[in-house]
Amino acid sequence: MNLNEQFEQFRQSPTVAMGDRISALKASGKKIIGLQQGDPDFSTPQAVIDVACKALQEGLTHYGPSRGRPDLLNAIASKLMRDEGISYDPASEIIVTHGGIHAYFSAMQSILNPGDEVLIPDPTWATHVNLAMMLRAEVTRVPAPAEAGFIPSFDSWARAVSPKTRAIIVNYPSNPTGIVPSREYLQQLQEFAKAHDLWVITDEVYDSLYFEEKPTSLASFEGAKERTLIIQSLSKTYAMTGWRVGFLAAPKRVISNAVKAGQNSITCVAPFIQKASAFALTDPGVQQETAKMREAYTRRRALVMKLSAELESDKVRVTPPQGAFYCFLDLRALKMNDVEMCERILEEKSVGLVPGSAFGDLGEGFIRMSIAASDEEVEMGFRRIVEWAEEQGVQ
Numbered sequence: 001m002n003l004n005e006q007f008e009q010f011r012q013s014p015t016v017a018m019g020d021r022i023s024a025l026k027a028s029g030k031k032i033i034g035l036q037q038g039d040p041d042f043s044t045p046q047a048v049i050d051v052a053c054k055a056l057q058e059g060l061t062h063y064g065p066s067r068g069r070p071d072l073l074n075a076i077a078s079k080l081m082r083d084e085g086i087s088y089d090p091a092s093e094i095i096v097t098h099g100g101i102h103a104y105f106s107a108m109q110s111i112l113n114p115g116d117e118v119l120i121p122d123p124t125w126a127t128h129v130n131l132a133m134m135l136r137a138e139v140t141r142v143p144a145p146a147e148a149g150f151i152p153s154f155d156s157w158a159r160a161v162s163p164k165t166r167a168i169i170v171n172y173p174s175n176p177t178g179i180v181p182s183r184e185y186l187q188q189l190q191e192f193a194k195a196h197d198l199w200v201i202t203d204e205v206y207d208s209l210y211f212e213e214k215p216t217s218l219a220s221f222e223g224a225k226e227r228t229l230i231i232q233s234l235s236k237t238y239a240m241t242g243w244r245v246g247f248l249a250a251p252k253r254v255i256s257n258a259v260k261a262g263q264n265s266i267t268c269v270a271p272f273i274q275k276a277s278a279f280a281l282t283d284p285g286v287q288q289e290t291a292k293m294r295e296a297y298t299r300r301r302a303l304v305m306k307l308s309a310e311l312e313s314d315k316v317r318v319t320p321p322q323g324a325f326y327c328f329l330d331l332r333a334l335k336m337n338d339v340e341m342c343e344r345i346l347e348e349k350s351v352g353l354v355p356g357s358a359f360g361d362l363g364e365g366f367i368r369m370s371i372a373a374s375d376e377e378v379e380m381g382f383r384r385i386v387e388w389a390e391e392q393g394v395q
Protein backbone atom coordinates (compact mmCIF):
# COMPACT_ATOMS: atom_id res chain seq x y z
CA MET A 1 0.00 0.00 0.00
CA ASN A 2 1.24 3.46 -0.88
CA LEU A 3 2.09 6.25 1.48
CA ASN A 4 2.24 9.98 0.79
CA GLU A 5 5.75 10.18 -0.67
CA GLN A 6 6.15 13.87 0.16
CA PHE A 7 7.16 12.88 3.67
CA GLU A 8 10.14 10.91 2.41
CA GLN A 9 11.76 14.17 1.33
CA PHE A 10 11.46 15.78 4.74
CA ARG A 11 14.48 16.45 6.84
CA GLN A 12 13.56 15.71 10.45
CA SER A 13 13.45 18.93 12.43
CA PRO A 14 17.08 19.36 13.51
CA THR A 15 16.00 21.03 16.72
CA VAL A 16 13.80 18.08 17.58
CA ALA A 17 16.49 15.58 16.54
CA MET A 18 19.07 17.35 18.70
CA GLY A 19 16.56 17.62 21.57
CA ASP A 20 15.97 13.84 21.43
CA ARG A 21 19.71 13.11 21.54
CA ILE A 22 20.22 15.47 24.42
CA SER A 23 17.35 13.92 26.38
CA ALA A 24 18.94 10.50 25.86
CA LEU A 25 22.35 11.79 27.00
CA LYS A 26 20.79 13.47 30.05
CA ALA A 27 18.94 10.26 30.92
CA SER A 28 22.30 8.51 30.96
CA GLY A 29 23.48 11.00 33.58
CA LYS A 30 25.48 13.40 31.36
CA LYS A 31 25.24 17.15 32.08
CA ILE A 32 24.48 19.03 28.85
CA ILE A 33 24.24 22.75 28.12
CA GLY A 34 21.24 22.83 25.79
CA LEU A 35 21.62 25.75 23.39
CA GLN A 36 19.67 24.06 20.60
CA GLN A 37 16.17 25.03 21.67
CA GLY A 38 13.82 27.63 20.24
CA ASP A 39 11.87 27.71 23.48
CA PRO A 40 12.14 30.55 26.04
CA ASP A 41 13.81 29.54 29.29
CA PHE A 42 11.16 31.56 31.16
CA SER A 43 7.83 30.31 32.53
CA THR A 44 4.53 31.64 31.25
CA PRO A 45 3.54 34.61 33.46
CA GLN A 46 1.65 33.25 36.48
CA ALA A 47 -1.31 35.59 35.96
CA VAL A 48 -1.93 33.99 32.53
CA ILE A 49 -1.86 30.51 34.06
CA ASP A 50 -4.34 31.68 36.73
CA VAL A 51 -6.80 32.92 34.08
CA ALA A 52 -6.63 29.57 32.26
CA CYS A 53 -7.17 27.56 35.46
CA LYS A 54 -10.12 29.74 36.50
CA ALA A 55 -11.65 29.45 33.02
CA LEU A 56 -11.48 25.66 33.27
CA GLN A 57 -13.02 25.66 36.73
CA GLU A 58 -15.79 27.92 35.49
CA GLY A 59 -16.69 25.42 32.79
CA LEU A 60 -14.98 26.73 29.65
CA THR A 61 -14.59 23.12 28.56
CA HIS A 62 -16.71 22.92 25.39
CA TYR A 63 -16.20 23.68 21.71
CA GLY A 64 -15.65 27.29 20.75
CA PRO A 65 -16.02 29.17 17.46
CA SER A 66 -13.64 27.90 14.73
CA ARG A 67 -12.35 31.37 13.94
CA GLY A 68 -11.67 32.14 17.57
CA ARG A 69 -13.37 33.68 20.59
CA PRO A 70 -14.37 37.34 20.16
CA ASP A 71 -12.34 38.41 23.23
CA LEU A 72 -9.14 37.01 21.73
CA LEU A 73 -9.90 38.25 18.20
CA ASN A 74 -10.44 41.74 19.63
CA ALA A 75 -7.22 41.51 21.65
CA ILE A 76 -5.31 40.49 18.51
CA ALA A 77 -6.79 43.37 16.49
CA SER A 78 -5.77 45.78 19.30
CA LYS A 79 -2.25 44.30 19.36
CA LEU A 80 -1.88 44.76 15.58
CA MET A 81 -3.02 48.36 15.90
CA ARG A 82 -0.85 49.02 18.99
CA ASP A 83 2.36 47.45 17.65
CA GLU A 84 2.10 47.85 13.88
CA GLY A 85 -0.48 50.59 13.39
CA ILE A 86 -2.53 48.34 11.09
CA SER A 87 -6.29 48.08 11.36
CA TYR A 88 -7.74 44.54 11.10
CA ASP A 89 -11.41 43.67 11.38
CA PRO A 90 -11.60 41.13 14.23
CA ALA A 91 -14.80 39.73 12.71
CA SER A 92 -13.37 38.79 9.31
CA GLU A 93 -9.60 39.36 8.93
CA ILE A 94 -8.14 37.24 11.76
CA ILE A 95 -8.24 33.55 12.73
CA VAL A 96 -6.86 32.02 15.94
CA THR A 97 -4.56 29.05 15.27
CA HIS A 98 -2.61 26.32 17.07
CA GLY A 99 0.55 28.38 17.30
CA GLY A 100 2.52 30.08 14.55
CA ILE A 101 3.15 26.81 12.77
CA HIS A 102 -0.56 26.25 12.24
CA ALA A 103 -1.05 29.87 11.22
CA TYR A 104 1.51 29.18 8.50
CA PHE A 105 -0.22 25.92 7.55
CA SER A 106 -3.59 27.72 7.37
CA ALA A 107 -2.09 30.49 5.25
CA MET A 108 -0.54 28.10 2.77
CA GLN A 109 -3.60 25.84 2.60
CA SER A 110 -5.79 28.85 1.94
CA ILE A 111 -3.90 30.25 -1.04
CA LEU A 112 -1.97 27.45 -2.79
CA ASN A 113 -2.93 24.90 -5.40
CA PRO A 114 -0.71 21.87 -6.10
CA GLY A 115 2.16 22.86 -8.40
CA ASP A 116 2.11 26.53 -7.43
CA GLU A 117 5.58 27.89 -6.81
CA VAL A 118 6.68 29.65 -3.65
CA LEU A 119 9.92 31.57 -3.14
CA ILE A 120 11.70 31.02 0.17
CA PRO A 121 15.08 32.49 1.17
CA ASP A 122 17.97 30.17 1.99
CA PRO A 123 18.69 29.88 4.91
CA THR A 124 15.40 29.91 6.80
CA TRP A 125 13.34 27.89 9.29
CA ALA A 126 12.97 24.38 7.79
CA THR A 127 9.20 24.18 8.33
CA HIS A 128 8.62 26.89 5.74
CA VAL A 129 10.01 24.51 3.14
CA ASN A 130 8.63 21.23 4.52
CA LEU A 131 5.10 22.48 4.82
CA ALA A 132 5.11 23.91 1.30
CA MET A 133 6.24 20.50 0.05
CA MET A 134 3.54 18.79 2.08
CA LEU A 135 0.99 20.89 0.20
CA ARG A 136 2.64 19.90 -3.09
CA ALA A 137 3.84 23.39 -3.85
CA GLU A 138 7.10 23.84 -5.73
CA VAL A 139 9.75 25.48 -3.62
CA THR A 140 12.42 27.74 -5.12
CA ARG A 141 15.07 28.84 -2.67
CA VAL A 142 16.31 32.40 -3.05
CA PRO A 143 19.94 32.76 -1.95
CA ALA A 144 20.48 34.90 1.13
CA PRO A 145 24.23 34.36 1.66
CA ALA A 146 26.15 35.53 4.70
CA GLU A 147 28.14 37.91 2.50
CA ALA A 148 24.89 39.73 1.65
CA GLY A 149 23.90 39.91 5.33
CA PHE A 150 21.55 36.93 4.88
CA ILE A 151 19.16 39.08 2.85
CA PRO A 152 18.30 38.10 -0.76
CA SER A 153 19.24 40.72 -3.34
CA PHE A 154 16.51 41.97 -5.65
CA ASP A 155 18.43 40.42 -8.53
CA SER A 156 18.02 37.05 -6.80
CA TRP A 157 14.30 37.58 -6.27
CA ALA A 158 13.93 38.58 -9.91
CA ARG A 159 15.88 35.52 -11.12
CA ALA A 160 13.73 33.21 -9.00
CA VAL A 161 10.29 34.48 -9.95
CA SER A 162 8.38 32.69 -12.73
CA PRO A 163 4.84 32.63 -14.14
CA LYS A 164 4.05 29.81 -11.65
CA THR A 165 5.10 31.84 -8.59
CA ARG A 166 2.22 32.58 -6.21
CA ALA A 167 3.88 33.69 -2.99
CA ILE A 168 7.04 34.80 -1.27
CA ILE A 169 7.64 33.61 2.26
CA VAL A 170 9.86 35.56 4.61
CA ASN A 171 10.60 35.58 8.32
CA TYR A 172 12.01 38.64 10.10
CA PRO A 173 13.46 38.72 12.71
CA SER A 174 14.84 35.56 11.18
CA ASN A 175 15.27 32.12 12.60
CA PRO A 176 18.18 31.21 12.39
CA THR A 177 20.10 34.41 11.53
CA GLY A 178 18.40 37.05 13.71
CA ILE A 179 18.41 39.37 10.69
CA VAL A 180 15.93 42.24 10.29
CA PRO A 181 16.15 44.01 6.91
CA SER A 182 15.76 47.77 6.69
CA ARG A 183 12.36 49.38 6.24
CA GLU A 184 13.42 50.45 2.74
CA TYR A 185 14.24 46.86 1.78
CA LEU A 186 10.86 45.61 3.06
CA GLN A 187 9.06 48.33 1.16
CA GLN A 188 10.90 47.36 -2.02
CA LEU A 189 10.00 43.71 -1.37
CA GLN A 190 6.34 44.68 -1.25
CA GLU A 191 6.74 46.60 -4.50
CA PHE A 192 8.35 43.52 -6.05
CA ALA A 193 5.43 41.35 -4.86
CA LYS A 194 2.94 43.82 -6.26
CA ALA A 195 4.72 43.99 -9.62
CA HIS A 196 4.52 40.18 -9.91
CA ASP A 197 1.09 39.88 -8.30
CA LEU A 198 2.32 37.65 -5.46
CA TRP A 199 1.07 36.94 -1.97
CA VAL A 200 3.50 37.86 0.81
CA ILE A 201 3.53 35.44 3.73
CA THR A 202 5.38 37.11 6.56
CA ASP A 203 6.29 35.03 9.60
CA GLU A 204 6.54 37.59 12.38
CA VAL A 205 6.55 35.27 15.40
CA TYR A 206 9.66 37.03 16.77
CA ASP A 207 8.28 40.54 16.16
CA SER A 208 8.58 41.59 19.81
CA LEU A 209 12.05 40.16 20.29
CA TYR A 210 14.32 42.80 18.80
CA PHE A 211 17.56 44.39 19.99
CA GLU A 212 17.83 47.46 17.85
CA GLU A 213 15.03 49.16 15.94
CA LYS A 214 11.56 47.68 16.15
CA PRO A 215 11.00 45.60 12.99
CA THR A 216 8.43 46.94 10.54
CA SER A 217 5.60 44.57 9.67
CA LEU A 218 5.44 43.80 5.96
CA ALA A 219 1.69 44.44 6.09
CA SER A 220 2.13 48.02 7.30
CA PHE A 221 3.11 49.61 3.96
CA GLU A 222 0.47 51.45 2.00
CA GLY A 223 -1.62 49.05 -0.09
CA ALA A 224 0.29 46.02 1.26
CA LYS A 225 -2.39 44.60 3.53
CA GLU A 226 -4.46 43.21 0.67
CA ARG A 227 -1.66 40.85 -0.44
CA THR A 228 -0.03 40.11 2.92
CA LEU A 229 -0.62 37.24 5.34
CA ILE A 230 0.83 37.79 8.83
CA ILE A 231 1.86 34.72 10.83
CA GLN A 232 1.97 35.41 14.54
CA SER A 233 2.19 33.53 17.79
CA LEU A 234 2.19 33.97 21.56
CA SER A 235 4.82 31.23 21.88
CA LYS A 236 8.04 33.23 21.92
CA THR A 237 6.99 36.64 23.24
CA TYR A 238 4.92 35.33 26.15
CA ALA A 239 6.88 32.13 26.85
CA MET A 240 3.79 30.15 25.87
CA THR A 241 5.21 27.56 23.44
CA GLY A 242 3.29 24.69 25.04
CA TRP A 243 -0.07 26.44 24.90
CA ARG A 244 -0.13 26.23 21.12
CA VAL A 245 -1.74 29.52 20.27
CA GLY A 246 -1.09 31.94 17.44
CA PHE A 247 -2.99 33.69 14.69
CA LEU A 248 -3.20 34.52 11.02
CA ALA A 249 -4.15 38.05 9.97
CA ALA A 250 -4.97 38.32 6.26
CA PRO A 251 -7.51 39.51 3.70
CA LYS A 252 -11.06 38.34 4.32
CA ARG A 253 -11.18 35.75 1.53
CA VAL A 254 -8.00 34.08 2.85
CA ILE A 255 -9.44 33.93 6.38
CA SER A 256 -12.67 32.54 5.01
CA ASN A 257 -10.74 29.57 3.51
CA ALA A 258 -8.70 29.18 6.69
CA VAL A 259 -11.93 28.95 8.72
CA LYS A 260 -13.22 26.18 6.42
CA ALA A 261 -9.90 24.35 6.81
CA GLY A 262 -10.07 24.78 10.60
CA GLN A 263 -13.65 23.54 10.83
CA ASN A 264 -12.64 20.37 9.02
CA SER A 265 -9.41 19.70 10.87
CA ILE A 266 -8.89 21.17 14.35
CA THR A 267 -12.42 22.49 15.12
CA CYS A 268 -11.04 25.25 17.33
CA VAL A 269 -8.23 26.22 19.68
CA ALA A 270 -9.20 25.24 23.25
CA PRO A 271 -11.45 28.06 24.56
CA PHE A 272 -9.81 28.25 28.02
CA ILE A 273 -6.47 28.76 26.31
CA GLN A 274 -7.96 31.48 24.13
CA LYS A 275 -9.34 33.26 27.18
CA ALA A 276 -5.93 33.23 28.86
CA SER A 277 -4.30 34.37 25.60
CA ALA A 278 -6.61 37.38 25.35
CA PHE A 279 -5.50 38.28 28.88
CA ALA A 280 -1.82 37.78 27.97
CA LEU A 281 -2.08 40.13 24.99
CA THR A 282 -3.78 42.94 26.90
CA ASP A 283 -2.81 42.85 30.58
CA PRO A 284 -0.24 45.59 31.44
CA GLY A 285 1.43 43.44 34.12
CA VAL A 286 2.04 40.66 31.59
CA GLN A 287 3.56 43.16 29.12
CA GLN A 288 5.96 44.22 31.90
CA GLU A 289 7.00 40.60 32.43
CA THR A 290 7.65 40.07 28.73
CA ALA A 291 9.68 43.28 28.66
CA LYS A 292 11.91 41.71 31.35
CA MET A 293 12.34 38.59 29.21
CA ARG A 294 13.41 40.81 26.32
CA GLU A 295 15.90 42.56 28.60
CA ALA A 296 17.39 39.17 29.48
CA TYR A 297 17.81 38.22 25.79
CA THR A 298 19.38 41.63 25.15
CA ARG A 299 21.81 41.10 28.03
CA ARG A 300 22.79 37.63 26.78
CA ARG A 301 23.30 38.87 23.25
CA ALA A 302 25.63 41.56 24.65
CA LEU A 303 27.38 38.88 26.70
CA VAL A 304 28.09 36.81 23.58
CA MET A 305 29.38 39.85 21.70
CA LYS A 306 31.62 40.81 24.65
CA LEU A 307 33.02 37.27 24.92
CA SER A 308 33.53 37.12 21.18
CA ALA A 309 35.56 40.35 21.31
CA GLU A 310 37.59 39.09 24.29
CA LEU A 311 38.31 35.63 22.91
CA GLU A 312 39.27 36.99 19.46
CA SER A 313 38.73 33.66 17.73
CA ASP A 314 39.08 33.77 13.98
CA LYS A 315 37.43 30.34 13.86
CA VAL A 316 34.13 31.40 15.45
CA ARG A 317 32.71 34.61 14.07
CA VAL A 318 29.55 36.22 15.37
CA THR A 319 27.40 38.84 13.71
CA PRO A 320 25.17 40.47 16.32
CA PRO A 321 21.58 39.33 15.76
CA GLN A 322 19.05 42.16 15.45
CA GLY A 323 16.18 40.06 16.76
CA ALA A 324 14.83 36.62 17.78
CA PHE A 325 16.96 34.69 20.28
CA TYR A 326 19.68 32.99 18.25
CA CYS A 327 23.28 33.67 17.30
CA PHE A 328 24.22 32.17 13.94
CA LEU A 329 27.89 31.37 14.46
CA ASP A 330 30.17 31.26 11.44
CA LEU A 331 32.64 28.37 11.72
CA ARG A 332 33.37 28.12 8.00
CA ALA A 333 37.04 28.77 8.70
CA LEU A 334 37.23 25.19 10.02
CA LYS A 335 36.15 23.81 6.62
CA MET A 336 34.22 21.05 8.39
CA ASN A 337 30.71 19.72 7.90
CA ASP A 338 28.38 21.54 10.31
CA VAL A 339 26.42 18.40 11.26
CA GLU A 340 29.67 16.75 12.26
CA MET A 341 30.70 19.90 14.15
CA CYS A 342 27.47 19.88 16.19
CA GLU A 343 27.83 16.17 16.92
CA ARG A 344 31.40 16.59 18.04
CA ILE A 345 30.69 19.66 20.17
CA LEU A 346 27.90 17.70 21.86
CA GLU A 347 30.14 14.64 22.44
CA GLU A 348 33.31 16.49 23.40
CA LYS A 349 32.03 19.67 25.09
CA SER A 350 28.47 18.70 26.09
CA VAL A 351 26.83 21.64 24.31
CA GLY A 352 23.68 21.12 22.24
CA LEU A 353 23.45 23.18 19.02
CA VAL A 354 21.71 23.04 15.63
CA PRO A 355 23.70 22.68 12.37
CA GLY A 356 23.23 25.60 9.98
CA SER A 357 22.64 23.35 6.96
CA ALA A 358 19.31 22.34 8.54
CA PHE A 359 18.09 25.76 7.41
CA GLY A 360 19.33 25.45 3.83
CA ASP A 361 22.50 24.92 1.82
CA LEU A 362 23.68 28.44 2.56
CA GLY A 363 23.68 27.64 6.27
CA GLU A 364 26.51 25.14 5.75
CA GLY A 365 29.48 25.81 8.01
CA PHE A 366 27.32 27.73 10.51
CA ILE A 367 25.80 26.60 13.78
CA ARG A 368 22.77 28.06 15.52
CA MET A 369 23.24 28.82 19.18
CA SER A 370 20.14 29.75 21.18
CA ILE A 371 20.36 32.44 23.85
CA ALA A 372 17.07 31.26 25.37
CA ALA A 373 19.06 29.78 28.25
CA SER A 374 20.49 31.21 31.48
CA ASP A 375 23.33 33.77 31.29
CA GLU A 376 25.66 31.17 32.83
CA GLU A 377 24.76 28.54 30.25
CA VAL A 378 25.10 30.98 27.37
CA GLU A 379 28.52 32.09 28.61
CA MET A 380 29.79 28.60 29.35
CA GLY A 381 28.34 27.23 26.12
CA PHE A 382 29.91 29.91 23.97
CA ARG A 383 33.30 29.55 25.68
CA ARG A 384 33.23 25.81 25.07
CA ILE A 385 32.37 26.25 21.38
CA VAL A 386 35.32 28.62 20.92
CA GLU A 387 37.59 26.32 22.93
CA TRP A 388 36.55 23.38 20.74
CA ALA A 389 37.04 25.34 17.52
CA GLU A 390 40.49 26.48 18.60
CA GLU A 391 41.48 22.87 19.27
CA GLN A 392 40.75 21.92 15.64
CA GLY A 393 43.42 22.05 12.97
CA VAL A 394 42.15 23.62 9.77
CA GLN A 395 41.83 20.98 7.04
Ligand SMILES: Cc1ncc(COP(=O)(O)O)c(C=O)c1O
Pocket residue numbers: 038098099100101102125171174175203205232233234235236241245246
Ligand atom coordinates in the same frame (compact mmCIF):
# COMPACT_ATOMS: atom_id res chain seq x y z
C1 LIG B 1 10.30 31.28 12.36
C2 LIG B 1 9.34 30.49 13.16
N1 LIG B 1 8.04 30.52 12.83
C3 LIG B 1 7.13 29.82 13.52
C4 LIG B 1 7.51 29.06 14.60
C5 LIG B 1 6.46 28.26 15.32
O1 LIG B 1 5.93 28.92 16.39
P1 LIG B 1 4.83 28.22 17.28
O2 LIG B 1 5.52 27.55 18.41
O3 LIG B 1 3.95 29.34 17.73
O4 LIG B 1 4.09 27.25 16.44
C6 LIG B 1 8.84 28.99 14.99
C7 LIG B 1 9.27 28.15 16.12
O5 LIG B 1 10.40 27.85 16.33
C8 LIG B 1 9.78 29.74 14.24
O6 LIG B 1 11.09 29.74 14.57
